[in-house]
Amino acid sequence: MTASNTASDVLLQTPLHALHKELGARMVPFAGYDMPVQYPAGLMAEHLHTRTQAGLFDVSHMGQLRLVGPDAAAALETLLPVDVLGLGLNKQRYGLLLNDEGGILDDLMFVNRGNDLFLIVNGACKVTDIAWIQEHIGSRCEVIPMPEQALLALQGPAAVNALQAIVPGVENLVFMTGGSFTWEGHMLYVTRSGYTGEDGFEISLPGSAAESFARTLLAQNGVMPIGLGARNSLRLEAGLCLYGNDIDITTTPAQGALNWAIQKVRRTGGERAGGFPGAAKVLAEIDHPYSLPSKRITLLGQERVPVREHTELHNEAGEKVGEVTSGLLSPCLNQPIAIAYVTLSSATLDTTLFALVRGKKIPMKVVPSPFLPTRYYRG
Known part of the structure; x- marks a missing residue:
């Protein structure tokens, strides 16, 4: 969205917009929506609260859609390099929507609900994603957007107690599973997942019920509203990519260090290997990783100087070897953390690189991802 059309009267609003304003949120344009970046408590307090208790996020700007029909799963497999x-x-x-060059059009989540495949795509990409999916597999299954649905995320160690108090049974879900539930006569679909590294849930529900449901959750012990600012810092501590920053149409799965998302059945041998857009290039890069021009890494700063996106990275010889794509001062570690792309010779663990911040060389070390241990509930 350009500067000329970011006025609030041209931005879309989620079903929780009035509640955000009532709670004192600072609103900003994001993915074409007027969204809360933080509440009066501030980013740091919201981040730490989510790590210790439970944070409620409005992610209704995300795209939700259903694929319906007996051929839906086989059809979707022609677009994603996953099982x-x-x-x-x-x-x-987790899945990756690829173009014919193996570039990542979007990353997404999908669930097999039996009667359909339920997809959640990124808000900034949802219009083009739905059009791409419709164009390529719309003749094989019904592609049904769900603009009437809201999407909330409840994240943190207290999330399960807060949610099961009003939706009994959700405590039986484990990480990356979902189920249908009802709340005051409204149908919910709940998955035990999220984008913070914490245990938590994402709840798809009718937009008409979203505000009353959110108010009920916020009345539970330990739950507070969380904005986009803390959502970003939480996902970065968890080592998770932000589409548009850390992966985009110019990134292939191997360059993005996302080989783990491509199951063996789609990689080697058998009739289901390949068969997705850009497969020849994607699989060749997996088989020959030393051919990559650059690779995604995670960096931990050795001095307390925040390192932001687009910051250049140099090696000890002073040569530019890459660039930061996401970076900030970690609220939990109190050290700078970053995601970056660098040449393969600079991607080895424990390598020291130097971020150029206002003319000063800030040392950063290549470290494993995530920065903090994840706390997903696996049963």
Whole structure:
């Protein structure tokens, strides 16, 4: 969205917009929506609260859609380099929507709900994603957008107690599974997942019920509203990519260090290997990783100087070897953390690189991802 059309009267609003304003949120344009970046408590307090208790996020700007029909799973497999056909009932999986060059059009989550495949795509990409999916597999299954649905995320160690108090049974879900529930007569679909590294849930529900449901959750012990600012810092501590920053149409899965998301059945041998857009390039890069021009890494700063996106990275010889794509001062570690792309010779663990911040060389070390241990509930 350009500067000329970011006035609030041209931005879309989620069903929780009035509640955000009532709670004192500072609103900003994001993915075409007027969204809360933080509440009066501030980013740091919201971040730490989510790590210790429970944070409620409005993610209704995300795209939700259903694929319906007996051929839906086989059709979706032609667009994603992941195992769709083998996904069990009410199981969730991370996927990558690729173009013919193997570039990442979007990353998404999908669930096999038995009667349909339920997809959640990024808000800034949802219009083009839905059009791409419709164009390529719309003749094989129904592609049904769900603009009437809201999407909330409840994240943190107290999330399960807060949610099961009003939606009994959700405590039986484990990480990357989902189920159908009801709340005051409204149908919910709940997955035990999220984008913070914490245990938590994402709840798809009718937009008409979203505000009353959110108010009920916020009345539970330990729950507070969280804005986009803390959502970003939480996902970065968890080592998770932000589409548009850390991966985009110029990134292939191997360059993005996302090989783990491509199951073996789609990689080697068998009739289901390949068969997705850009497969020849994607699989060649997986098989020959030393051919990559650059690779995504995670960096921990050795001095307390925040390192932001687009900051250049140099090696000890002073040569530019890459660039930061996401970076900030970690609220939990109190050290700078970053995601970056660098040449392969600079991507080895424990390598020291130097970020150029206002003419000063800030040392950063290549470290494993995530920065903090994840706390997903696996049963």
